[in-house]
Amino acid sequence: MAIRELKVCLLGDTGVGKSSIVSRFVQDHFDHNISPTIGASFMTKTVPSGNELHKFLIWDTAGQERFHSLAPMYYRGSAAAVIVYDITKQDTFHTLKKWVKELKEHGPENIVMAIAGNKCDLSDTREVTMKDAREYAESIGAIVVETSAKNAINVEELFQGISRRIPPLDPHENGSNGAMKLGRQSFQSTTRCC
Numbered sequence: 001m002a003i004r005e006l007k008v009c010l011l012g013d014t015g016v017g018k019s020s021i022v023s024r025f026v027q028d029h030f031d032h033n034i035s036p037t038i039g040a041s042f043m044t045k046t047v048p049s050g051n052e053l054h055k056f057l058i059w060d061t062a063g064q065e066r067f068h069s070l071a072p073m074y075y076r077g078s079a080a081a082v083i084v085y086d087i088t089k090q091d092t093f094h095t096l097k098k099w100v101k102e103l104k105e106h107g108p109e110n111i112v113m114a115i116a117g118n119k120c121d122l123s124d125t126r127e128v129t130m131k132d133a134r135e136y137a138e139s140i141g142a143i144v145v146e147t148s149a150k151n152a153i154n155v156e157e158l159f160q161g162i163s164r165r166i167p168p169l170d171p172h173e174n175g176s177n178g179a180m181k182l183g184r185q186s187f188q189s190t191t192r193c194c
């Protein structure tokens with residue numbers, strides 16, 4: 001079975017739960033007292049996808065503004081970006097839109113964009129509706145899903161959605177050096193809710 005290495009970066013405001021999503025996905029663990037990320041952190045996880053294995057090389061970036069200038073190092077060469085907002089904080093949805101703009105202007109041409117509305121376990125105090133998120137995602141051709149890293153809701157599904165957007169390897173395009181051509185399979189939006 002062929003292994004594809006897929007660089008994925010997580011972007012979004014500080015405190016929205018990027019590290020918690022990665023920790024839930026890779027280690028099936030949630031820490032209430034997780035510290036803010038300094039710079040970036042790196043983890044990997046390999047999952048089956050059709051006839052292939054997708055090895056996600058995950059760069060979890062720091063959301064604090066002082067680290068913003070480092071982000072291009074992590075989205076450059078990425079097959080996918082997970083852009084996270086907190087459904088209980090409208091301003092984090094605004095920050096997400098700024099990240100999407102930056103990715104469109106400076107990110108890889110065919111990057112798969114996945115929007116994660118995290119903390120859906122706190123939907124009683126929601127400030128961003130699923131309708132708004134879905135409409136925005138459709139307008140940019142992104143996957144959108146509401147997640148809870150805390151309660152393990154839709155985290156696996158988020159990465160499965162990314163896997164589905166990665167076109168299967170064409171053996172004729174895979175050179176002897178193992179170079180792989182990545183791109184977005186479809187521009188249709190995919191939506192999942194809690």
Ligand SMILES: Nc1nc2c(ncn2[C@@H]2O[C@H](COP(=O)(O)OP(=O)(O)OP(=O)(O)O)[C@@H](O)[C@H]2O)c(=O)[nH]1
Nearest residue numbers: 014015016017018019020032036037063148149150
């Ligand atoms: N209720 C709830 N809290 C969450 C969830 N995900 C993360 N948190 C909490 O939100 C806070 C911030 O989580 P982090 O994962 O550090 O957020 P981050 O986006 O990585 O933050 P930076 O590293 O500063 O960019 C922590 O107190 C987490 O425990 C969730 O799904 N539900």
